[in-house]
Amino acid sequence: xxxxxxxxxxxxxxxxxxxxxxxxxxxxxxxxxxxxxxxxxxxxxxxxxxxxxxxxxxxxxxxxxxxxxxxxxxxxxxxxxxxxxxxxxxxxxxxxxxxxxxxxxx
Amino acid sequence: xxxxxxxxxxxxxxxxxxxxxxxxxxxxxxxxxxxxxxxxxxxxxxxxxxxxxxxxxxxxxxxxxxxxxxxxxxxxxxxxxxxxxxxxxxxxxxxxxxxxxxxxxxxxxxxxxxxxxx
Numbered sequence: 001x002x003x004x005x006x007x008x009x010x011x012x013x014x015x016x017x018x019x020x021x022x023x024x025x026x027x028x029x030x031x032x033x034x035x036x037x038x039x040x041x042x043x044x045x046x047x048x049x050x051x052x053x054x055x056x057x058x059x060x061x062x063x064x065x066x067x068x069x070x071x072x073x074x075x076x077x078x079x080x081x082x083x084x085x086x087x088x089x090x091x092x093x094x095x096x097x098x099x100x101x102x103x104x105x106x
Numbered sequence: 107x108x109x110x111x112x113x114x115x116x117x118x119x120x121x122x123x124x125x126x127x128x129x130x131x132x133x134x135x136x137x138x139x140x141x142x143x144x145x146x147x148x149x150x151x152x153x154x155x156x157x158x159x160x161x162x163x164x165x166x167x168x169x170x171x172x173x174x175x176x177x178x179x180x181x182x183x184x185x186x187x188x189x190x191x192x193x194x195x196x197x198x199x200x201x202x203x204x205x206x207x208x209x210x211x212x213x214x215x216x217x218x219x220x221x222x223x224x
Contacts, residue, residue: 001168034210036151043201043214044151050208087151091209095167096141096153 002027002090006099013104019075021102023088028068032092035064035073038101039084047086048073078104108132110140110202110215117221118192125188126218128202136160139205140185142176145217146198156205157185192222 003026013019023033031051036044046055048064051071061076075082083106088099113127128140141156155166157176164176175188185202199217206212 032209034208036211038151043217045214046210046212049210049212053208085150089151089153089210091205091211094165095155095169096211098151098153101150 001095002029002093002097004088004090004097004099006088006102008102009100010103010105012106013078014106015078015080017078019078019082019104021073021086021088023066023071023073023099025069025071025090025092027092029090029092031067032090033064033066033071034089034091035062036087036089037082037084038087044087075104108204108213110204110213112200112202112215112218115219115221117223119224120192120194120222122192122222123188123190124192124220125186126200126220128185128215130183130185130204133204135183136180138207140178141203141205141211142174142187143201143203143211144170144198145201146195154187154200159185192220194222194224196220197222 005024033051035048038044047062052064063074065072085101085103087101109131111129136159139156139158142154144152154170157164159178177186201217202215203211204213
């Protein structure tokens with residue numbers, strides 16, 4: 001199985017901050033990586049797929065980069081509604097595997 | 107609009123069986139894989155496996171193989187996950203989700219909370 005190592009596990013930030021979350025795959029996954037946001041008591045929502053393809057133009061402050069084994073999710077200017085937990089997912093092979101999650105707090 | 111609507115919360119005892127459902131609408135149900143994801147209380151997301159409604163091909167995560175069974179009923183656009191003998195450690199929120207053309211999970215159900223306690 002491909003292991004996904006996400007860091008940090010949590011971070012504290014302020015509105016307007018630039019935030020970066022990283023995800024490292026144990027094997028080359030090309031660009032087959034997605035990022036999800038999950039708010040408390042809600043289902044996750046996809047932000048990014050194909051490592052850098054944004055789900056919606058409304059999410060333009062979110063960007064994804066990387067390929068192979070190292071990936072990054074960046075929030076250019078943190079908004080109040082962005083305080084949540086973020087997960088990466090590799091979909092190169094079965095079984096799919098998630099990172100452990102990064103909780104973004106105020 | 108793509109929607110996945112899951113069945114309601116369940117409370118069961120260890121050893122009991124359970125089947126929860128996920129009704130898909132707003133897209134061609136037969137074309138896209140439906141996956142299941144577990145989230146234990148206060149923990150992260152775990153990919154359980156996936157089933158293709160067109161031919162019922164399934165892929166299970168080794169962590170769940172043998173303990174859960176996926177199925178679909180295309181006539182009513184519904185996917186299921188079933189346990190024959192629940193454990194307390196099955197207590198979790200379970201999400202169904204579609205796997206889109208890109209291969210990643212795109213749409214999610216609202217989740218079904220399963221509580222297993224004696």
